[in-house]
Amino acid sequence: MDENDEDDFGFSSGDEAALLATSEALEKGTKRKNTSFEDLSRSKKPATNANPVSDYLPLASAALTKTFGFKGFQLKQEQVVTRILGGESAVVVFPTGGGKSLCFQIPALVFADVDAQQNIRGPGEHGITLVVSPLIALMKDQVDALKRRGVAAATLDSTKTREEYLDTCDKLRQGHLKILYCAPERLNNEGFVEQMKFVRGGIRLLAVDEAHCISEWGHAFRPDYLKISRFVDEINAERVVCLTATATPRVAKDICDAFGIEITGLFRTSTYRPNLHLLAESAPTKQKLYPKLFQFLRANPGATIVYVTLQKETEALASELRTQGFKARAFHAGMQADVKQRLQDEFMACEDLIIVATIAFGMGIDKAMIRNVVHFNIPSSLESYSQEIGRAGRDGQISRCMFYVCSEDLHLRELFARGDLASKESVRGLLNEIFDDETTRFPVGGQYKANHALQTKEFDIRATTLKNIYAQLELRHGLLREITPIYTKYTYTAGASFSATLAHDTSPAARAIGKYGKRATKWYNIDVDFASKGVGIPRNDVIKKLNQWNEEGGIELKPSGVVSVYRILKPLPKTSSEIGKLVDDIFTLMQEREAQAMQRTDEVLELITGSDCFARKMAQHFGDDLPGGIKECRHCTWCLTHKPVAVEPAPPMSFNKVAFNSILERVPDRDDARFLARIAFGISSPRVTAMKLGRDPLFGSMGDHEFTVCPSFSQGISEM
Template sequence: MDPENDEFGLDSDDDAELLALADDIDDADLIALADAIGPHGTKRKSAEDNGPPPKRPTLDFPCAEAALTQTFGFKDFQLKQKQVISRILGGDGATVVFPTGGGKSLCYQIPALVFSDVDEGSRGQGESGITLVVSPLIALMKDQVDALVRRGVKAATFDSSKSREEYLHTCEMLRNGELKILYCAPERLNNEGFVEQMKYVRGGIRLLAVDEAHCISEWGHSFRPDYLKIARFAREINAERVICLTATATPRVARDICKAFDIDETEGLFRTSTYRPNLQLLAESGKTKQELYPSLFNFLKNNKGATIVYVTLQKQTEELAAELRRKGFKARSFHAGMETGTKTQLQDEFMREEELVIVATIAFGMGIDKSSIRNVVHFNIPSSLESYSQEIGRAGRDGKLSKCVFYVCGEDLHLREMFARGDLPSRESLRSLLQDIFHSTNVSLPVGGEIRTNHYDQARDFDIRLTTLKNTYAQLELTHNLIRATTPVYTKYTYKVSSRYDSVLEADKSPAAAAIKKYGKKAKTWYNIDVDSLMISKLPRTDIIRKLNDLDEGGVIELKTGGVQNVYKITQPLPRTGPAIEKYVDQIYELMEKREQEALNRTNQMLQLITDKACFSRALAQHFGDNLPHGKTECGRCTWCMTKTAIVQQVPPPVKFNFPAFKAVLEHIPDRDDARFLARIAFGIASPRGTKMKLSNHPIFGSMADHSFMGLLRAFTRECTKNPE
């Protein structure tokens, strides 16, 4: 989640609690993996050495059935798990589109165990390789690893929450060939050391599993640029097989996934029905949320059981939960801004209780494997049909009747437009960013040279949200092939010393120890060392960092790092002239505008689901290329099927242009360099520049929220293009 969203209590689709943050890993963090290759240091051949990986021989399926029953405790495979696993064991790739709770994880976990049981005998002990799982969900990775370890499966994660001891233990298991399944975030693929070590990991990468694979598609509802790099990564590490998994892929998105990984769409795409006959889809419209409160209270009174009520803003979770408690309901609030311990306690309570109502943002639900959730309520409009489908899919996994209610009013439209409009910067902001990237200092560097920058600083300086800024760099890397992201580095190394510091460094005759002793400068308590200045002495930077980490691990020093810099290698000459840069501005901005329109279209699709004169369940199924079973045209139990009356979206009446508020914005912000920034502030959309100017609590922020955003943009554009007197 962007820092500016956090300030205003918006749990966006890139929620910080659920999505793995970019692994700001120093270039030496993976040095401990150096020996985790073949036995005695022998290298496994890379894709460049071998060419395309050979098709693997079919492995024995009875071993998969044994793993299902003995390790996971299931009697039979469900949905199309057996077909998927058979294809993976046969050496081919697959794309799996199963609904939430459909058992997607078994499709890679069971093959991982088969590789271990079958291949260790033929390959030798410790040579059965690993299954590498790329997932953006830290919470889900942890839950799955904990569950696997409890079942006796050697599994681990590489993520930013790991302690150094945990990290080194994982490295040891890799080195010994003990680890079977390793989870990591997509951002880790930017780490050169990680990519190199995965090329030569002991036994090889038998299977690369890509979770939440819809993030690969630029037209999916949760596009993440780092996901576009996974296909390149799969080739570079010579992964034997690839399996892509998602619960929410339209036919267009599924085609994108198959194309990215060269998976045969005819034979390798496995899709099961999204229709859940035990889910009753209901909807109701009102003028305001306050007007809809009595209906919500009445629904919860008449429909007992564990319930999730989804809202958009963090403060809404607390306000609505308090109101529910006043009405006698057992209700709690949950959002990403809470302390980790509090959130864990709430999740545990929800798992135990059968009458608890959790009022939550989208931060709640991932990894909640409770089969008896009776109701899912959307008190604000979801961001997309994909999000809606995923969230209602958490209800009724026990097969019993569960109700999914969607309350909609005009206030929702403003919130959704805030999200949709917030990511598009002005063209001027994008131009300034590209001019900074293609600064004369950078364009003078040769191919292979390194550009270093700080994404947070650039986001603030050029008023571009962090996710949008990262997307821009991804376009320069993946579409235009100008740069390639590599390992982020720290610029600040500070440490406190123990009483053993001087004696240990005196006894250590290595060049790195001598350099630390010479260049470590003490302030009051902490020492500072500029690792980059040591390059002058021709001593490799990684040697210094390795030694600092060794001293830290040995208790000789207490090490702290900071000042992360994002690093990009230049892969071809950068544009040097204004017209050349403007070409990239035009191309990238056009794509940004298309994404904004796609976000607005997704909101319209969500509204169309309930306002059309058609069965909700069938319309939702058709969005995913599916239909109702047995040729049925109606489910018989949604709001449309029961009433044959379409929900009418009630919108606020048009308002007269608020000239006093418009004038107040112009008076408080004298700059006329960015009309979109002025429109954002008037509409109530946070941005890095607005955060820097501390406008969130100023009366002008959101003072024209009841206006059309595009109308505001036109009005402020006229002011910004006026000739000065």
């Protein structure tokens, strides 16, 4: 349900052709490898232990002061940096705003100095620190900040043009970069993996940001994160540092296990921040919370973030606040990038602006004087709550974190927790398509291509859930391995010299383009697969020729239509029994994850409705406690009142038989009871969108019921 701006493919418009050129360079680079940096950085334990580790600390401290302006390390930063410079890996669990980034940025700056001190590398052979981060906006912000400080940093993401991509590749070959950011999805790109194997000087450090995404039982699991440990081995990265602000003991152990890091390499600091006052209030209805919010904001002026769940609510609440005289703006992921950037800039510059936002706001916002963080809806987990309130009070001054709750929120909580689970029928349909007669005839090593966009619509499975299913087939069952995605559609406009180019270029690729490129008004369309087969040449030859002409200015090329590609690792299941076992296994795991999501929202409610100090309960959730063994923080709502926050239950509702029957009559499909329940409960899905039911009065007409209406629809279907 996250509204973050994710890099879905880690794949930009120029990559496919650029990687072809990279592959050719790699063939030449392989010869260089034996003479240039064969012994520089190809082992997990680099030769950095010749001197005592303490010899490196003056170098690290100097970089900290000169580049970042800090007089000294804080928390356990020095211990982490020392361990990394000593050649070992680490897991860092620091609170939001705790300086995690310096734990990889300082080593990245110091590696060259350490090498010079040991006299083991030449100029440009310092290698790079590769940072895997899930958010394009956050990568961009960090790279821009590093460049302003004179640090050679870059990012590879789907917003880059082909020219920008090639420029970054050139800097890597020349040894001009120290830090490179990329999205985890890019690790599926075979060309990128090969490219990282031959980076000049090697990968000195791989930093995994938001590392809690590795854990299947974490609050923000992303399957591509599970593949990072395999990537580390493939590129022979010297060491790894995993960083997160929100790891329970179980999640921290998952991270350590994934990278084979001993418990001595886990560095955790207290999650408790005494300047954050955790407060909570309830009301019977959302409408009755409005006066409480207005009163709180008047009593506590200053820069404020108000978090809500739905995009439309950001606009409505911001408008309401403005009518009350507050300076308020709405922010959500559906806005244009330039609008979002202006809002972020305005927030950074103002001391009294209130931003009403979805969770799309906040990542990368390094504003020290945020006085209040308000949750106007229930957060999805204690991890999310901790991360969001952690944006307040980074200047050390008292800041207040208000949590408002009412029974109306309980419906919204269930809607988001249950939104990702597809029906078992949908999973079965998907697997039957993947392992159809054609695919199962492919040999081991062959390639299976999947259009995820079409599959989400056809089988009513959300995109994130679909990726999780494919990840299970890859990581849990070892059937497929995701490799470089490809484009299915190429369009181009022809320049004035294009006809002459076609006439003089006698290569098979040029002949294929001339024969199979079809003009439609201004643009030409070409089916690359069809064209390459038509003249009997590799697909890549046609793509290379198109890009050559694009670079020369003869055409303007626009590829589109990404298709995911998987290599077959072992014989695929063929019988209905074999596929049925896979369906059972995958669906069971999906059900367990849905139960976990519901449990996480229960934990959030228990935080404020229980009889315990909020701060202590939060600390214990993360395997911590209050300092000095104290039992109470003395400034949360429990400590101030010693009364739990009571959430008044919604009045009992009789079963809405009219709405139930209307949904059965309105929707002719009888193949999926859970689909009907989604409509009743107001949970969107690809199928709901395709059938244009999202604005139908029936959509959400039973939203005040429990989701257990699902069995009722099963019974309703069987009786018809």
